[in-house]
Amino acid sequence: xxxxxxxxxxxxxxxxxxxxxxxxxxxxxxxxxxxxxxxxxxxxxxxxxxxxxxxxxxxxxxxxxxxxxxxxxxxxxxxxxxxxxxxxxxxxxxxxxxxxxxxxxxxxxxxxxxxxxxxxxxxxxxxxxxxxxxxxxxxxxxxxxxxxxxxxxxxxxxxxxxxxxxxxxxxxxxxxxxxxxxxxxxxxxxxxxxxxxxxxxxxxxxxxxxxxxxxxxxxxxxxxxxxxxxxxxxxxxxxxxxxxxxxxxxxxxxxxxxxxxxxxxxxxxxxxxxxxxxxxxxxxxxxxxxxxxxxxxxxxxxxxxxxxxxxxxxxxxxxxxxxxxxxxxxxxxxxxxxxxxxxxxxxxxxxxxxxxxxxxxxxxxxxxxxxxxxxxxxxxxxx
Ligand SMILES: Nc1ncnc2c1ncn2[C@@H]1O[C@H](COP(=O)(O)OP(=O)(O)OP(=O)(O)O)[C@@H](O)[C@H]1O
Ligand SMILES: [Mg+2]
Numbered sequence: 558x559x560x561x562x563x564x565x566x567x568x569x570x571x572x573x574x575x576x577x578x579x580x581x582x583x584x585x586x587x588x589x590x591x592x593x594x595x596x597x598x599x600x601x602x603x604x605x606x607x608x609x610x611x612x613x614x615x616x617x618x619x620x621x622x623x624x625x626x627x628x629x630x631x632x633x634x635x636x637x638x639x640x641x642x643x644x645x646x647x648x649x650x651x652x653x654x655x656x657x658x659x660x661x662x663x664x665x666x667x668x669x670x671x672x673x674x675x676x677x678x679x680x681x682x683x684x685x686x687x688x689x690x691x692x693x694x695x696x697x698x699x700x701x702x703x704x705x706x707x708x709x710x711x712x713x714x715x716x717x718x719x720x721x722x723x724x725x726x727x728x729x730x731x732x733x734x735x736x737x738x739x740x741x742x743x744x745x746x747x748x749x750x751x752x753x754x755x756x757x758x759x760x761x762x763x764x765x766x767x768x769x770x771x772x773x774x775x776x777x778x779x780x781x782x783x784x785x786x787x788x789x790x791x792x793x794x795x796x797x798x799x800x801x802x803x804x805x806x807x808x809x810x811x812x813x814x815x816x817x818x819x820x821x822x823x824x825x826x827x828x829x830x831x832x833x834x835x836x837x838x839x840x841x842x843x844x845x846x847x848x849x850x851x852x853x854x855x856x857x858x859x860x861x862x863x864x865x866x867x868x869x870x871x872x873x874x875x876x877x878x879x880x881x882x883x884x885x886x887x888x889x890x891x892x893x894x895x896x897x898x899x900x901x902x903x904x905x906x907x908x909x910x911x912x913x914x915x916x917x918x919x920x921x922x923x924x925x926x927x928x929x930x931x932x933x934x935x936x937x938x939x940x
Contacts, residue, residue: 562801563834565827568605569612574826575793576606579786583610586782587722587755588619592748594770595759597786598919598929600827603759606786607724622651622714623722628730637731637740638698641723642679645706648721649676649713650692656717657690672713678705700736700743707747707754714753724757729765732775741769741776748780756781764914787922788824798833806842817848823930831855856938859931866917867935873900874917875936877908878928881918882936886925 564572583606586593595603604625611623626644631637653672656663673681679694679702696702707723714721731737731744748756758781760766770777795815802810818836822829835851836843860867870878880898888894889909890902898905909926912918921927928936 561834562805562837563830565830565834567608568602568830569609573605573609574789574797576602576609576789579606579784580610580613583607583784584614586784587611587614587621587757588720590720590751590753590755591782592751592756592780593758594766594781594783595757595786596763596766596770596783597759598763599761599916600825601786601788602826603761603786604726607757607759611722619720620655620718621720621722622648622655623724624648624651625724625726627726629727631730631734634700634734634736634740635698637734638700638703641703641725642694642696642698642706644723645710646681646692646694648723649681649710650690652710652713652717652719652721653692654690655719659717675713676706676709678702679709700739703740704743704747707744708750711747711751711754719753721754722757723754724759727760727762728758729760729762729769732765732769738776745776745780748777761916763916763919785922789826791819791824794819794824794829801833801837802842805837808842810842811844813845814843814848817845821848821852821930825930828855828929828931852934856931856934860935860938863932863935866915869915870917871908871911873904873908874912874915876900877905877912878917878932879936879940881926881928882933882940886927889926 560571562572568574583593583595587610595607597603608625611621614621624644624647626640628637628640631640649672653663653669656668662668669683673683676694679696682693682695684691694702694706710721731740734740744756747754758766758770758777769775770781770783772778798815798818799809802808818829818832822832832848832851832855835854836847839847867875876898877900880894885894885897889905895902895905900908909918913920917928917932919927
């Protein structure tokens with residue numbers, strides 16, 4: 558069956574490009590119970606990588622159950638706990654199903670009664686939904702229930718020798734809630750005691766995630782293995798794009814076309830997919846002009862989408878952003894740079910911090926300031 562070659566949503570399977578090393582490392586960490594903080598800039602492939610790694614492990618027949626809990630639309634402590642407990646109940650149901658498939662013991666009523674008994678504090682109810690076991694907790698969504706749910710699920714996974722992985726995505730939302738520290742402490746306690754449960758934390762607001770995980774005063778400080786996700790290499794993209802070109806046009810992509818795609822998108826995974834998904838609609842293999850045309854269209858769409866962000870920037874932030882876009886990416890306090898921006902050195906430092914907190918500007922592994930390629934194109938266009 559034909560599949561979408563360059564999805565602009567979470568990617569797994571044939572459309573997933575490489576990341577072999579990261580997948581192998583992440584699988585190892587999950588397997589051995591090391592709690593992970595997956596850190597990357599917005600739309601760099603955190604969720605896709607996690608889900609692809611889980612698929613790898615499942616196709617390897619590993620005894621693993623995984624749930625992704627997404628906190629983006631939560632509002633306050635109760636709703637965060639509700640979301641996490643929903644994932645705990647799904648993980649518990651998955652463990653029960655796993656044991657059920659393994660053999661006779663897991664098929665007996667006594668087994669199910671025993672599991673229900675261990676979760677009695679959370680008033681569990683079991684039902685069958687389209688032939689699949691479904692479990693829910695009728696409980697107050699308080700911190701105590703959260704602790705108990707995580708503890709009991711970990712015990713169950715340990716008893717049946719199953720690795721349970723709980724991915725908490727958009728984890729920075731915890732810190733935004735009034736009782737954030739209380740929740741982070743409860744999670745830390747479980748994380749310290751966990752035997753078969755591995756926690757994975759990630760979030761799209763990089764600066765807030767950094768505060769949560771690396772501020773010495775926060776409960777989760779020093780409690781996770783940090784995995785920093787960089788961009789996919791040009792070599793891996795060349796292989797991937799050539800495979801996709803052969804499937805579409807029976808021919809590899811000309812080198813100059815590939816180089817232009819890489820140069821314009823700077824290997825930003827989301828924008829590269831956005832550009833290629835348009836190019837791959839061509840009936841014939843695209844040329845360089847096609848790439849430029851699609852790129853301009855993509856930048857136009859992003860300018861519209863990010864209008865609010867641009868309007869929210871102060872004039873100093875705009876000046877500094879334009880300077881970075883034009884290539885001033887290091888030694889930002891030097892006379893050369895401050896003269897070009899027309900701001901004093903201390904104002905530049907302060908403004909850079911603000912831009913980083915707003916996730917508009919980041920730093921690469923050499924410490925150079927970076928902005929995403931579309932924002933860069935827009936900043937230059939309108940400066
Ligand atoms: N390995 C990959 N192969 C192909 N495309 C990818 C890959 N990783 C990411 N992408 C592209 O990047 C986009 C963003 O990926 P994803 O949603 O996984 O990132 P994220 O870091 O979780 O984003 P957010 O910061 O919004 O949570 C995907 O929609 C896809 O277009
Ligand atoms: Mg994500």
